[in-house]
Amino acid sequence: MIEVQGVSLRAGQFSLDQVSFKIESGRYAVLMGKTGRGKTTILEAICGLRRVVAGKILIHGTDVTNWLPAERGVGYVPQDLALFPTYTVQGHLEFALKLRKWSRQKINDRTSELAEQLGVTHLLDRTIDGLSGGESQRVALGRALSFYPSVLLLDEPLSALDHDTRQEIQDLLKSLTNAHDVTTLHITHNQDEAAALADVCYQLREGKVDTMETNHAKAASR
Numbered sequence: 001m002i003e004v005q006g007v008s009l010r011a012g013q014f015s016l017d018q019v020s021f022k023i024e025s026g027r028y029a030v031l032m033g034k035t036g037r038g039k040t041t042i043l044e045a046i047c048g049l050r051r052v053v054a055g056k057i058l059i060h061g062t063d064v065t066n067w068l069p070a071e072r073g074v075g076y077v078p079q080d081l082a083l084f085p086t087y088t089v090q091g092h093l094e095f096a097l098k099l100r101k102w103s104r105q106k107i108n109d110r111t112s113e114l115a116e117q118l119g120v121t122h123l124l125d126r127t128i129d130g131l132s133g134g135e136s137q138r139v140a141l142g143r144a145l146s147f148y149p150s151v152l153l154l155d156e157p158l159s160a161l162d163h164d165t166r167q168e169i170q171d172l173l174k175s176l177t178n179a180h181d182v183t184t185l186h187i188t189h190n191q192d193e194a195a196a197l198a199d200v201c202y203q204l205r206e207g208k209v210d211t212m213e214t215n216h217a218k219a220a221s222r
Helices: 039-047 089-099 104-118 133-145 163-180 191-197 215-221
Strands: 002-011 014-023 028-032 052-059 074-077 151-155 183-187 200-205 208-212
Touching (some): 014 039, 039 151
Parallel strands (some): 151 183
């Protein structure tokens, strides 16, 4: 569960005040809204990269407002993916596990499992140079999901992909988030993407987050 309770944020001259919304555990939520209105700022606040001026952020009922990013159990895929140019695909999948001091055997088992789920087993020894957009997106998703986060945050993860690759990654997102039972918040400008993925859809408008209905959400509630 993700709860944003009366949160105020500042980013240079930009500000958001008294933002509130809630995503129930295991749900896939999409956040939409015009460019520059603060959607990414909200994601950064949830994962701990943006200081909260006022209000609270709760994850599964625990107030994490002042916790460090690594303590929150949140997987995050930024819009630019932030992949490390000198790391192999396997190195990316291992990254968060090494930080958490997993044993070598557990790391090997988890990266093998992830690589198979993501369809990147044949790429494990490659660096990110030369990977396609879809392959890079799979690696970024794998790194974010590697340590079994309870929450996954995605900042326009499909925006730079061609139509066919977007459909492939969209299907992958469905299967991975269902398999991991992870609470997901996904930013997009694409109505079709939102309708296909979201259990609940939010719109950020004039500094307020309102609930919208999507076709997928309607079908899921029947």
